[in-house]
Structures are given as structure tokens and as C-alpha cells.
Amino acid sequence: MLKWVDKLFHVETINNRRTDIQLKDNQKIYSSTQADVIYSKELGLAKTLFKENKAAKKNALAEYLPHSETKFTLISIAYSFVRSLMFIYKYKMIKKYIYKKSKVLDFGSGTGDFLRYFKRKGHKVYGVEPNKLAREISKKKGIISLPDIKKLKETKFQAITMWHVLEHLPEPSKTVKSFHKILDKEGILIIAVPNLESFDSLHYKNLWAALDIPKHLWHFTSNGLIKIVETQGxxxxxxxxxxxDTLYISYLSEKNRSNQFPLLFGLFKGLYFNFKSFRTRNYSSLAFVFKKTTL
Incomplete structure (x- = not known):
């Protein structure tokens, strides 16, 4: 029924969910003068391997502000509006697992907007954010965040969230393990990451914007992320x-392709990828809710 769309926009299609049949072991899914991205079938993830490029490594570890705190453009305004809608969605996602006045920790809290929304809902909020300028902006909004998780005095949280943060960290397993210690007995951990098995990833390949080299050190499939987190309790x-996320990533990916109309093509393809994902659940980004268990 939608073959004409595939042909018009050169969209690749698959009949079943993208699995390791498409992602081969030791497959190089990205290569540049800065780094290679190599997929491991056993682990269900890909890793960014830097070449001898000090500038690339420095860029990967550099602190940066969220998109909405930079320039006031049409795209940034739209981004901020959508982000406000996503706060509502994220709250509905979490509220069934927590009670009133729960302690919520956002790891990689940025400029504090997510926590400010939860604070208005009556919860006790805490943030961890390494970027000094972001912490200062957050403080002006009434949200205090700390530069390091070790500086937290609170030891038991009902919820810990990570919104597109885990892929930036050198040691994701170690970070997840540290969360297990400070979560309440019935606490939850929410991790959102780009989905390496998504339709837009398959379509854009090495130009997929969610690869975000060199800032993203890891690139997860669903099974790969689940394996890492469940191993840590x-x-x-x-x-x-x-x-x-599908719409925004498709827009950025079209820019990577040097498309003359990236917004038009990106939005159209993003909507199409979302439509196809209703059956496979392979959306561009996914948020995983984990419950704490005993180690």
C-alpha cells in the first residue's frame, strides 16, 4: 500500500524487525578520520573507536548545552514546544511507578527543565549535571544540580532518569551499577537512548544523525541495552x-545528506518511519523502564 512512498523518497523497507541479520558481527557501520563505529553481535551494541585524533576525543568528552538554550530559531522554538509536550508524556510514563512527593534524580539534568516540571507536580527533585553553565541556568530556575553523583547526600531515590545520556558515558555498566545502590527497594530506572535497530537508522546508515560522532561513545540495540542493565540488578x-525524536533525527539526517529541503523531507520521512514502527516498535528512540531487583 505504501510502496509508492518508498519509491518516491527512496525509503528502504524490511518485512520484519531489524535484527542481527542486518547488523553483522564486527560490522563497521561508520568510518571517518575521527573514529570508526564497530558493531558487536554478542553484546548487541556498537562502540565508537577513536583513531589517533586528540581533537575528536576532546570533542567527545566536551560539555555542551541542550539545544533549546542556544539560538532562538524556528527549529529551536519548535524543539522547545515539543519538549514541553514530552514533559507531560514522560510524567505519565513515570507516575504509575512512584508516589506523591517521591525523590526523583535526573542524571544529566541539563538546564533543569525536566526537573522543574516534576517539582511543580510535588516531587522532591535532584539533578546531576557536569556542565557548569547548565547548572547555573538550572539554579536560576530553582533547581539545584550537582556536578557529580558522589556529591549527593540523599541515598534512596524512588526514580532515576537518564534522557539520552548513557550513550555519552565511557563506562555505562559502571554507571548503572552505581544507580542500584542509591535506588529505593521498589525504585525504577528510566533510560532513553537512540535505537540502532530503528527504521531511520537502517535508512540513513552512516548519515544517521543519532550516531552523533564523536559525542556518542555507544550505540545500543534494545537487547544490548537490556542486557547491560539487567546484569546490574x-x-x-x-x-x-x-x-x-524520529522527526527531529530524520530532519538532522537529511541535513547530513545535504538535502535542499531537510525539514520537509525529514518530517515526511519521520512520520512514515513512525507509522511503520507501530507494528515493529522499532522507533528512532526508546525509553526503557527498569525495576530494581536483588543482585
Missing amino acids: FKLAKIFPLWF
Whole structure:
């Protein structure tokens, strides 16, 4: 029924969910003068391997501000509006697992907007954010965040969230393990990451914007992420799609292609990828809810 769309926009299609049949072991899914990205079938993830390029490594570890705090353009305004809608969605995602006045920790809290929304809902909020300028902006909004998780005085949280942060960290397993210690007995951990098995990833290949080299050190499949987190004393409870991410990533990917109309093509393809994902659940980004278990 939608073959004409595939042909018009040169969209690749697959009949079943993208699995390791498409992603081969030791497959090089990205290569540049800065780094290679190599996929491991056993681990269900890909890793960014830097070449002898000090500038690339420095860029990967550099602190940066969220998109909405930079320039006031049409895209940034739209991004901020959508992000506000996503706060509502994220709250509905989490509220069934926590109670009133729960302690919520956002790891990689940025400029504090997510925590400010939760604070208005009556929860006690805490943030960890390495970027000094972001912490200062957050403080002006009434949200205090700390530069390091070790500086937290609170030891038991009902919820810990990570929104597109884990892929930036050198040691994701070690970070997840540290969360297990400070979560309440019935606490939850929510991790949102780009989905390496998504339709837009398959379509754009090495130009897929969510690869974000050199800032993203890891690139997860669903099974790969679940394996890492469950090994550290958690059990998957539910997976939520992040629909708007598909639109934004498709737009950025079209820019990577030097498309003259990246917004038009990106939005159209993003909507199409979301439509196809209703069956496979392979959206561009996914949010995973994990419950704490005993190690």
C-alpha cells in the first residue's frame, strides 16, 4: 500500500524487525578520520573507536548545552514546544511507578527543565549535571544540580532518569551499577537512548544523525541495552516510544545528506518511519523502564 512512498523518497523497507541479520558481527557501520563505529553481535551494541585524533576525543568528552538554550530559531522554538509536550508524556510514563512527593534524580539534568516540571507536580527533585553553565541556568530556575553523583547526600531515590545520556558515558555498566545502590527497594530506572535497530537508522546508515560522532561513545540495540542493565540488578518493566525524536533525527539526517529541503523531507520521512514502527516498535528512540531487583 505504501510502496509508492518508498519509491518516491527512496525509503528502504524490511518485512520484519531489524535484527542481527542486518547488523553483522564486527560490522563497521561508520568510518571517518575521527573514529570508526564497530558493531558487536554478542553484546548487541556498537562502540565508537577513536583513531589517533586528540581533537575528536576532546570533542567527545566536551560539555555542551541542550539545544533549546542556544539560538532562538524556528527549529529551536519548535524543539522547545515539543519538549514541553514530552514533559507531560514522560510524567505519565513515570507516575504509575512512584508516589506523591517521591525523590526523583535526573542524571544529566541539563538546564533543569525536566526537573522543574516534576517539582511543580510535588516531587522532591535532584539533578546531576557536569556542565557548569547548565547548572547555573538550572539554579536560576530553582533547581539545584550537582556536578557529580558522589556529591549527593540523599541515598534512596524512588526514580532515576537518564534522557539520552548513557550513550555519552565511557563506562555505562559502571554507571548503572552505581544507580542500584542509591535506588529505593521498589525504585525504577528510566533510560532513553537512540535505537540502532530503528527504521531511520537502517535508512540513513552512516548519515544517521543519532550516531552523533564523536559525542556518542555507544550505540545500543534494545537487547544490548537490556542486557547491560539487567546484569546490574534490574528487570525490564516496559518500553515507551519517543515519537518526536524520529522527526527531529530524520530532519538532522537529511541535513547530513545535504538535502535542499531537510525539514520537509525529514518530517515526511519521520512520520512514515513512525507509522511503520507501530507494528515493529522499532522507533528512532526508546525509553526503557527498569525495576530494581536483588543482585
